[in-house]
Amino acid sequence: MTVRDPMHFVANQETPSGVGCKSQSVLRALTLTILFTVLASAPCLAEDANNAGAGPVATVSMDHNTFIPGEITVVPGTTVTWVNKEGMPHAVVDLNKGFRSKTLAKDASFSFTFATAGDYDYLCSIHPNMKGKVIVKPAS
Numbered sequence: 001m002t003v004r005d006p007m008h009f010v011a012n013q014e015t016p017s018g019v020g021c022k023s024q025s026v027l028r029a030l031t032l033t034i035l036f037t038v039l040a041s042a043p044c045l046a047e048d049a050n051n052a053g054a055g056p057v058a059t060v061s062m063d064h065n066t067f068i069p070g071e072i073t074v075v076p077g078t079t080v081t082w083v084n085k086e087g088m089p090h091a092v093v094d095l096n097k098g099f100r101s102k103t104l105a106k107d108a109s110f111s112f113t114f115a116t117a118g119d120y121d122y123l124c125s126i127h128p129n130m131k132g133k134v135i136v137k138p139a140s
């Protein structure tokens with residue numbers, strides 16, 4: 001006759017712990033790395049070519065609270081594009097109300113096509129002593 005300890009039959013079921021979790025997070029990190037690599041190597045968006053074939057173009061930058069160049073001479077039909085290059089917001093406003101941009105944040109731009117010959121004095125409505133001039137005259 002044997003007396004059995006009932007506890008003896010409760011098997012000590014060892015379960016592996018942690019291993020599964022760890023390998024899964026490694027896999028996740030790897031997946032993220034691959035995803036980033038794919039995104040980074042995607043080609044840059046092509047520049048907008050909608051203006052191709054239009055008239056002549058000219059660009060005026062806004063930087064250091066200044067229109068650069070402050071004065072440009074263009075032929076009638078030229079599209080002038082102002083580009084804000086700095087963090088300071090600017091706006092392009094014709095003194096004779098021929099054109100007016102909204103407030104331009106950094107890298108924002110505004111374009112206007114000058115069909116008619118003449119002198120166009122403009123300023124930045126936010127910084128009124130920031131002035132510029134577009135002279136439109138036919139090529140001689």
Ligand SMILES: [Cu+2]
Nearest residue numbers: 090124126127
């Ligand atoms: Cu300004």
